[in-house]
Amino acid sequence: MKRIPFALVTAALVACAGSAFAAEPAEGLARAEDHLKNDRPAEAITELEALADMGHVDAAIAFDRGLAYARRVQKGHEPDGDLGRAVLGFEEARGLTTSAEVRAACDAALTQLRSESAKRRSRGGEPPDVEEGLSLGRSVVHLLPETAWFWASVLLSLTFTIGLFARRRANARGETSQLALVLGIASLPLCLATTASGLAARAERRELREGIVLRAGVRPFDAQHIVKSGAESLPEGAKVRIVGDDGDSFVFRRGAIEGTLPKDSVGEIVRRR
Amino acid sequence: MSRAQVVRALVAALAALVVLVFPRLVWADELRASVDANVIEVGQTVSLRLEGTTTSGDVGSVEPGPTPGFRVIGRSVMPTRMVSIVNGVRTDRSGVQATFTLLAERTGTFSLGPCSASFGGRIVRSGRAEVRVVARGQAPRRPEPQDPFAGLFGRRPAPSPHSNPFDFLDEPQAPPEPTVDPKLALPAPRGTTAFLHATVDKHAAVVGEQVTFSVYLYVEGSSREPQIGDVHEASAPAFLRKSLLENDNEAKHLGLAKVGDQIYEVKLVRRVALFPLKAGALPIAGMTLRIFRNASQRQRPESIRESETLEVVVSEPPTAGKIPGTSLGDVGDFTLRAEVAPREIPRGGAVAVNLTVEGYGNLPNRLPLPTVKGAEWLEPEVQEKLGAGPDDRYGGSRTFRYVVRLREPGAFSLGSVAFPYYSARHKKYETARADLGFVTVTNDGKAPPPADEKEQMLPGLPPPRGGLEGTTMETAKPISDKGGAWLLVFASPLAFVALSLGARAKDRFVATRRDRETSPDAELARRIAVADAAVKKGEPLAAVRAALTVLEQGALVKLGIAIRGASEGEKRTKLTEAGLDEADVTAWLEAFASAEARRYAPEPPTADEAREEVARAKALVNKAKKRKPAREDDA
Numbered sequence: 001m002k003r004i005p006f007a008l009v010t011a012a013l014v015a016c017a018g019s020a021f022a023a024e025p026a027e028g029l030a031r032a033e034d035h036l037k038n039d040r041p042a043e044a045i046t047e048l049e050a051l052a053d054m055g056h057v058d059a060a061i062a063f064d065r066g067l068a069y070a071r072r073v074q075k076g077h078e079p080d081g082d083l084g085r086a087v088l089g090f091e092e093a094r095g096l097t098t099s100a101e102v103r104a105a106c107d108a109a110l111t112q113l114r115s116e117s118a119k120r121r122s123r124g125g126e127p128p129d130v131e132e133g134l135s136l137g138r139s140v141v142h143l144l145p146e147t148a149w150f151w152a153s154v155l156l157s158l159t160f161t162i163g164l165f166a167r168r169r170a171n172a173r174g175e176t177s178q179l180a181l182v183l184g185i186a187s188l189p190l191c192l193a194t195t196a197s198g199l200a201a202r203a204e205r206r207e208l209r210e211g212i213v214l215r216a217g218v219r220p221f222d223a224q225h226i227v228k229s230g231a232e233s234l235p236e237g238a239k240v241r242i243v244g245d246d247g248d249s250f251v252f253r254r255g256a257i258e259g260t261l262p263k264d265s266v267g268e269i270v271r272r273r
Numbered sequence: 274m275s276r277a278q279v280v281r282a283l284v285a286a287l288a289a290l291v292v293l294v295f296p297r298l299v300w301a302d303e304l305r306a307s308v309d310a311n312v313i314e315v316g317q318t319v320s321l322r323l324e325g326t327t328t329s330g331d332v333g334s335v336e337p338g339p340t341p342g343f344r345v346i347g348r349s350v351m352p353t354r355m356v357s358i359v360n361g362v363r364t365d366r367s368g369v370q371a372t373f374t375l376l377a378e379r380t381g382t383f384s385l386g387p388c389s390a391s392f393g394g395r396i397v398r399s400g401r402a403e404v405r406v407v408a409r410g411q412a413p414r415r416p417e418p419q420d421p422f423a424g425l426f427g428r429r430p431a432p433s434p435h436s437n438p439f440d441f442l443d444e445p446q447a448p449p450e451p452t453v454d455p456k457l458a459l460p461a462p463r464g465t466t467a468f469l470h471a472t473v474d475k476h477a478a479v480v481g482e483q484v485t486f487s488v489y490l491y492v493e494g495s496s497r498e499p500q501i502g503d504v505h506e507a508s509a510p511a512f513l514r515k516s517l518l519e520n521d522n523e524a525k526h527l528g529l530a531k532v533g534d535q536i537y538e539v540k541l542v543r544r545v546a547l548f549p550l551k552a553g554a555l556p557i558a559g560m561t562l563r564i565f566r567n568a569s570q571r572q573r574p575e576s577i578r579e580s581e582t583l584e585v586v587v588s589e590p591p592t593a594g595k596i597p598g599t600s601l602g603d604v605g606d607f608t609l610r611a612e613v614a615p616r617e618i619p620r621g622g623a624v625a626v627n628l629t630v631e632g633y634g635n636l637p638n639r640l641p642l643p644t645v646k647g648a649e650w651l652e653p654e655v656q657e658k659l660g661a662g663p664d665d666r667y668g669g670s671r672t673f674r675y676v677v678r679l680r681e682p683g684a685f686s687l688g689s690v691a692f693p694y695y696s697a698r699h700k701k702y703e704t705a706r707a708d709l710g711f712v713t714v715t716n717d718g719k720a721p722p723p724a725d726e727k728e729q730m731l732p733g734l735p736p737p738r739g740g741l742e743g744t745t746m747e748t749a750k751p752i753s754d755k756g757g758a759w760l761l762v763f764a765s766p767l768a769f770v771a772l773s774l775g776a777r778a779k780d781r782f783v784a785t786r787r788d789r790e791t792s793p794d795a796e797l798a799r800r801i802a803v804a805d806a807a808v809k810k811g812e813p814l815a816a817v818r819a820a821l822t823v824l825e826q827g828a829l830v831k832l833g834i835a836i837r838g839a840s841e842g843e844k845r846t847k848l849t850e851a852g853l854d855e856a857d858v859t860a861w862l863e864a865f866a867s868a869e870a871r872r873y874a875p876e877p878p879t880a881d882e883a884r885e886e887v888a889r890a891k892a893l894v895n896k897a898k899k900r901k902p903a904r905e906d907d908a
Contacts, residue, residue, distance in 0.1 A: 063737075074729075105735040108735070161768070224510065
């Protein structure tokens with residue numbers, strides 16, 4: 001009989017702990033936003049980084065984290081890397097959110113942050129190109145969301161099938177169907193193109209690893225971890241493609257530049273996989 | 274034409290002829306070519322001397338002309354001018370003295386020249402000079418220069434029958450061996466025909482100090498000029514690399530050098546300033562290239578030549594005496610110059626500040642700027658002029674052009690710009706400093722700009738989100754995330770394909786079935802069934818009729834012959850041709866005859882007779898082996 005109260009107490013404790021853990025992201029975010037409203041970005045950063053360390057992933061947490069770092073940059077005399085971390089937060093929020101409004105806000109903030117990074121590089125006599133343009137293929141894939149590519153392929157597939165049936169029916173009657181011809185010629189290539197784009201968008205979401213350069217003036221290393229001869233420094237807040245891990249370093253690619261960077265110089269963008 | 278005109282024309286023609294045939298008489302140009310030796314060995318050099326004078330103008334280009342069997346490795350051209358006044362008449366003569374050093378590449382007798390020189394725009398050619406090139410060790414010994422003081426301080430040489438006691442008054446004889454540079458000499462060659470040799474000017478340096486790396490190409494003097502290809506630069510990843518040559522694609526001739534006992538021509542192929550990026554024993558890998566005479570030799574492994582792998586021990590500059598703000602790698606000898614203009618501006622205006630770093634070494638990419646209240650330094654425009662300086666030191670100047678905006682009125686000191694560095698030459702830390710002086714900002718009567726007009730960093734940041742969005746990594750996956758969902762794309766075309774295949778299979782099944790029902794075999798089976806049914810029903814006449822049809826269809830199916838309506842003789846012939854033996858033919862004919870007789874007899878057959886006829890017909894048909902089908906016309 002003594003076991004029953006003990007079990008009840010244990011169950012109550014577990015339930016409380018579970019609810020506290022569940023409520024923690026919301027409470028932590030609320031505290032961080034309170035700090036931000038009262039112009040205390042450093043305290044907000046502490047709260048939001050703690051949430052991230054506990055593994056909480058949410059577009060709002062990433063957005064506010066980017067905002068907190070940006071506010072500290074705005075105040076001036078920020079520690080090294082704040083500009084890059086602000087870019088990282090907004091990039092993560094942009095990838096995680098499903099709201100077009102939030103995505104637009106992230107784009108606007110990213111434009112400002114990268115302009116500031118470019119301005120700083122320009123002052124130091126370095127090339128101010130912070131943002132690398134997308135390749136033609138990725139630009140095409142980014143024209144529509146992945147889901148839109150999917151439904152477009154399904155619709156075009158159905159259209160193509162209707163064309164096939166129309167042709168079959170016309171052949172049975174010994175006639176030529178213009179409808180079948182038009183549907184077949186138009187829908188099949190479009191269907192293949194949309195399917196390829198959709199699968200590419202899916203592969204990019206699931207496989208692509210990107211990171212943000214967190215420090216100003218960092219230079220790429222070669223495989224022997226020696227600074228590459230003649231390599232220009234990477235801009236703070238620049239996006240790089242992570243192609244592998246090499247111990248404490250990321251192997252990265254940015255345009256024609258390839259090399260390795262220490263992991264504390266690059267923040268990997270968390271995505272929905 | 275009068276006589277006087279004819280005489281004048283003849284005189285003019287004669288003058289023209291003289292000018293054409295004997296131009297020297299008119300212009301008084303002379304050009305003589307001579308060599309200092311007529312017999313030399315392969316690998317030795319000969320000097321082709323050219324002396325010319327002219328009264329017709331300045332001396333232009335001087336060329337040695339064709340030099341088969343020789344390579345021109347040196348040239349010296351010296352113009353001369355002589356003025357003489359005789360009996361009050363002044364004569365100006367220009368001239369040239371040129372010496373071409375030629376390296377003998379192969380044996381044989383060669384004719385050098387004619388050399389050419391341009392006198393007052395006209396090309397004048399010299400005569401030719403002949404030189405015989407013999408194999409190594411076969412040339413006659415060249416005469417040693419006479420030393421008039423040798424007998425005073427040492428053993429006097431034995432008098433030669435051709436020696437002249439006043440030889441010392443003559444010009445010294447040409448040296449017997451080609452002039453070699455002892456600094457380029459090596460104890461032994463590093464490869465046949467040609468090889469690479471790399472050097473550094475120092476083997477120990479500090480981080481950022483220039484190390485001059487040179488690569489030389491040694492080509493055997495007795496061999497023809499080889500071809501060079503597949504050049505791979507020396508890898509030095511731990512160094513910042515700056516070339517000190519104007520053109521890395523051209524090898525610069527340095528002179529001749531002795532390598533072992535042989536003479537080599539030496540060319541400079543690379544000279545690079547290397548700036549160490551870190552401390553440690555830093556390697557410089559070898560430079561490689563291929564030496565070949567024709568394309569077939571190019572791919573052979575023995576055509577590869579590689580320079581030595583070198584190592585430079587690099588340490589950090591000393592900490593003693595280090596000036597705060599000195600960055601690791603800022604090593605060299607620098608000066609800093611500043612230009613500020615204008616010195617007086619209205620409020621809100623801007624001044625141009627040009628900061629120029631000059632010197633040798635690793636010039637800085639940015640400069641520490643002074644902080645002045647109310648001043649904003651805009652991004653600079655950077656211009657540089659860098660390259661090789663004296664003693665192969667890398668340097669030049671880098672200018673940072675700043676625009677500084679000043680908002681507050683008053684007299685401001687812009688402070689000074691100081692750039693601390695380590696001077697490896699003087700072994701101490703120094704500072705390049707430039708004072709920017711004062712700038713006066715006049716009050717133009719306007720109110721100071723409001724605070725919100727000042728450029729704010731990151732204006733218009735968005736507000737916080739205000740709550741969790743709930744879109745986590747797990748919950749917000751799109752429908753296309755599942756691989757199975759993409760099968761929907763292929764579902765409808767696949768359904769069409771399945772339906773088409775089903776319809777085609779159905780059509781084929783129906784056609785097969787219809788063919789099977791109308792085939793001769795099926796007809797035979799049907800007739801046998803009719804005959805059996807007639808026997809069972811007790812219809813003897815119908816059974817005998819059916820037996821006849823069984824025989825006819827059986828002959829068609831099994832034997833491939835159509836015997837319906839044929840006479841007995843025709844039936845016999847066809848059955849025999851179908852391959853039946855005599856007994857079977859007789860049996861078939863008897864069966865036909867019996868069945869026809871019973872069918873057409875006045876008395877109808879009995880049931881037993883009908884059964885007998887049907888059984889006989891079936892037995893004959895079953896016994897017959899199947900042969901080729903009957904032709905249509907037979908049928």
